[in-house]
Amino acid sequence: MTSRKVVSFENIKVACKNCSLSTLCLPMGLTPEDIERLDSIIKRGRPYHRGDHLYRGGDKFHSLRVITSGSVKTYSPNEDGGEQVLGFHLPGELIGLDAIQDNNHNCSAIALETTAVCEIPFSQLESLSSIMPSLQHQMYRLLSREIGQETEMLTLLGKKSAEERLATFLLSFSERFKQRGFSASDFFLSMSRHEIGNYLGLAVETVSRLFTRFQDEQLLHVERKHVQLLDIPRLYEIVQGTDRTKSSQSRI
Amino acid sequence: MTSRKVVSFENIKVACKNCSLSTLCLPMGLTPEDIERLDSIIKRGRPYHRGDHLYRGGDKFHSLRVITSGSVKTYSPNEDGGEQVLGFHLPGELIGLDAIQDNNHNCSAIALETTAVCEIPFSQLESLSSIMPSLQHQMYRLLSREIGQETEMLTLLGKKSAEERLATFLLSFSERFKQRGFSASDFFLSMSRHEIGNYLGLAVETVSRLFTRFQDEQLLHVERKHVQLLDIPRLYEIVQGTDRTKSSQSRI
DNA sequence: AAAATTACTTGATCCGGATCAAGAACTTCT
DNA sequence: AGAAGTTCTTGATCCGGATCAAGTAATTTT
Numbered sequence: 001m002t003s004r005k006v007v008s009f010e011n012i013k014v015a016c017k018n019c020s021l022s023t024l025c026l027p028m029g030l031t032p033e034d035i036e037r038l039d040s041i042i043k044r045g046r047p048y049h050r051g052d053h054l055y056r057g058g059d060k061f062h063s064l065r066v067i068t069s070g071s072v073k074t075y076s077p078n079e080d081g082g083e084q085v086l087g088f089h090l091p092g093e094l095i096g097l098d099a100i101q102d103n104n105h106n107c108s109a110i111a112l113e114t115t116a117v118c119e120i121p122f123s124q125l126e127s128l129s130s131i132m133p134s135l136q137h138q139m140y141r142l143l144s145r146e147i148g149q150e151t152e153m154l155t156l157l158g159k160k161s162a163e164e165r166l167a168t169f170l171l172s173f174s175e176r177f178k179q180r181g182f183s184a185s186d187f188f189l190s191m192s193r194h195e196i197g198n199y200l201g202l203a204v205e206t207v208s209r210l211f212t213r214f215q216d217e218q219l220l221h222v223e224r225k226h227v228q229l230l231d232i233p234r235l236y237e238i239v240q241g242t243d244r245t246k247s248s249q250s251r252i
Numbered sequence: 253m254t255s256r257k258v259v260s261f262e263n264i265k266v267a268c269k270n271c272s273l274s275t276l277c278l279p280m281g282l283t284p285e286d287i288e289r290l291d292s293i294i295k296r297g298r299p300y301h302r303g304d305h306l307y308r309g310g311d312k313f314h315s316l317r318v319i320t321s322g323s324v325k326t327y328s329p330n331e332d333g334g335e336q337v338l339g340f341h342l343p344g345e346l347i348g349l350d351a352i353q354d355n356n357h358n359c360s361a362i363a364l365e366t367t368a369v370c371e372i373p374f375s376q377l378e379s380l381s382s383i384m385p386s387l388q389h390q391m392y393r394l395l396s397r398e399i400g401q402e403t404e405m406l407t408l409l410g411k412k413s414a415e416e417r418l419a420t421f422l423l424s425f426s427e428r429f430k431q432r433g434f435s436a437s438d439f440f441l442s443m444s445r446h447e448i449g450n451y452l453g454l455a456v457e458t459v460s461r462l463f464t465r466f467q468d469e470q471l472l473h474v475e476r477k478h479v480q481l482l483d484i485p486r487l488y489e490i491v492q493g494t495d496r497t498k499s500s501q502s503r504i
Numbered sequence: 505a506a507a508a509t510t511a512c513t514t515g516a517t518c519c520g521g522a523t524c525a526a527g528a529a530c531t532t533c534t
Numbered sequence: 535a536g537a538a539g540t541t542c543t544t545g546a547t548c549c550g551g552a553t554c555a556a557g558t559a560a561t562t563t564t
Contacts, residue, residue, distance in 0.1 A: 076407060084407040098403055100396035107403065126389065133382045140378065143395035144352035150402035151350055151359065155328060155336040157409035158453035162551065193512060201410035203552055208513055224512085224560080414521065445542060455522050460543055476530080476542085 015039050024092030024179065025066055026120070026142070030134055038135060041124040044068075048111040054095070056108045061099035063119040067091050070115025071190045075198075076107045085199035088112070088191055090176050096122075097146050112190040157201050160241075165200040166210045167238040170220070174229055185229040267291050276344030276431065277318055278372070278394070282386055290387060293376040296320075300363040306347075308360045313351035315371040319343050322367025323442045327450075328359045337451035340364070340443055342428050348374075349398050364442040409453050412493075417452040418462045419490040422472070426481055437481040 016027045016039045027035045043063070047070070048054060054065060057077050072089040086107055089095055099105045100122065129136040156165055178184035189196070197207040211222045219235060221228040229235065268279045268291045279287045295315070299322070300306060306317060309329050324341040338359055341347055351357045352374065381388040408417055430436035441448070449459040463474045471487060473480040481487065 076403060078407060078411070082411070084410050086403055086406060097396055098399045101393050101400055106400060126385075126392065130382055130385045130388050133378075136382050136388065137378065139392070140352050140395070142353075143392070143399070144349055146399050147350045147395070147402065148353055148358060150399065150406065151328060151338055154338060154402065154405055154409060155330060157406060158336055158450075159330070159334070192510095198410075204512080205514085205553080206551055209551095212513075444540095456542080457523080457544085458521060460541095461521095464543075 014044060021092040029138060034132055034134055041121060041128060043119040047114050047116045050111055050113050052111045054109040055105045057106055059105045061103045061105050063121050064094055064096045066094050066118045068116045068118055071112045072109050072115055073112050073191060073195060074107050074109045085195055091180060094142055097143055162202050162206050163210055163238055164241060167235045169200060171235055171239060187227060189225045189227060266296060273344040278390060281390060286384055286386055293373060293380060295371040299366050299368045302363055302365050304363045306361040307357045309358055311357045313355045313357050315373050316346055316348045318346050318370045320368045320370055323364045324361050324367055325364055325443060325447060326359050326361045337447055343432060346394055349395055414454050414458050415462055415490055416493060419487045421452060423487055423491060439479060441477045441479060
């Protein structure tokens with residue numbers, strides 16, 4: 001009778017096979033039996049609160065982590081006290097891949113809100129992947145995808161204007177929320193303007209002004225962290241630098 | 253008698269076990285037997301000439317490539333005809349890792365000078381790595397290292413000044429040449445000023461002016477592609493933003 | 505609920521590096 | 535060797551976005 005109640009809130013997502021993220025996550029494309037084996041090495045701890053570190057630069061590396069709810073910022077603390085924000089991570093995303101190289105975290109990861117994660121001890125994952133070719137393949141794909149994403153970010157920081165950067169940022173969240181079954185046009189950003197600016201290589205003031213400008217131009221409505229995208233197609237035009245409102249006479 | 257002559261110029265580096273790069277390259281840390289097995293899947297074609305493409309964005313991916321001599325530029329062609337230079341690659345460096353994710357090259361690679369490469373068919377490498385844990389481990393490390401390097405580049409493009417960027421660039425080559433047994437302070441750059449600028453997110457003119465300035469400040473001597481670093485310690489100070497010549501009164 | 509702190513916005517000014525322009529040095533072609 | 539095309543350098547100007555400054559709104563502390 002009461003035994004039903006044992007399946008408490010904390011245990012609902014206790015297995016990959018029941019997890020709605022499995023199509024985005026490490027188990028993607030694995031057979032149910034393989035998922036079961038992967039599942040057996042995964043640890044699910046208690047949630048982190050806003051501001052808690054998942055790990056810090058310098059920590060010994062032992063586990064990769066998948067966000068299962070909430071969101072996380074990764075950043076690399078640089079010599080003079082400042083930091084470079086490296087990414088914002090949503091449920092289903094794997095973090096810690098950069099630490100494999102020397103078994104050390106070179107970056108830090110901090111929860112932006114209440115956040116749950118799965119921990120995957122890397123040495124066990126490695127052993128498992130050497131007897132499970134499909135898992136090995138998935139790991140190679142994920143590592144490669146990470147490289148590809150950073151490559152896009154290099155182009156963003158190397159060549160794009162401030163407004164192209166912010167539009168890219170917003171559409172990235174739009175797409176990722178959509179993938180996760182949320183609205184592509186109405187969402188909350190869990191990070192501050194300062195963190196957005198740091199990530200995009202812009203000053204806070206520039207980010208703030210751009211939000212205001214985008215709103216004036218009817219591209220979106222923004223109130224604090226709540227963003228509603230009103231004209232996604234035009235945001236895409238801005239991303240490509242094809243925005244007719246200003247580039248019509250340039251570049252010929 | 254004449255059979256000795258069969259070991260011609262082209263065949264000297266025909267095996268990993270004889271290759272001076274093996275400590276920097278994929279075989280790093282493998283046992284001689286494992287190197288032998290890896291060697292058996294590697295293909296060595298004829299050299300590329302300056303301007304030849306190793307692959308282009310959109311090509312089907314089948315092989316990773318290791319530069320064995322010469323140098324290569326990777327770049328991502330972007331929509332409007334321009335390009336973002338992603339990296340300059342020296343002997344021992346592995347390229348193509350970003351293509352694993354979807355079996356397609358998203359970037360292009362072009363020889364900057366006469367260049368030889370080893371081709372490693374990825375599907376064979378994958379099979380081999382699933383029966384050779386040490387190779388699998390090495391692959392994970394290399395992929396992770398690539399992520400770490402791109403992360404550093406993100407910080408460079410997001411936060412650093414033009415002079416910090418060029419100093420970082422020069423010291424990166426200095427270190428890599430040194431690793432390969434060449435001079436750390438006297439070398440030839442195989443890429444143009446334009447390509448350096450593109451890579452560093454700077455205009456050609458800025459790069460040219462910085463070379464002139466660095467020379468005026470006795471940091472280096474430069475003549476066309478020939479660079480001699482005269483004050484490596486001070487270049488390191490510039491990289492860290494700790495250069496006393498200008499930051500002494502700032503940031504307090 | 506008031507006070508203090510932190511986050512965000514908006515305006516004014518400044519500056520690093522882009523862009524424009526032109527000449528010089530080098531390379532390639534014929 | 536001379537012509538034509540590149541690449542590089544140097545100077546002048548311009549502008550996007552940083553920095554400085556101040557005010558306002560939200561959040562946290564007490």
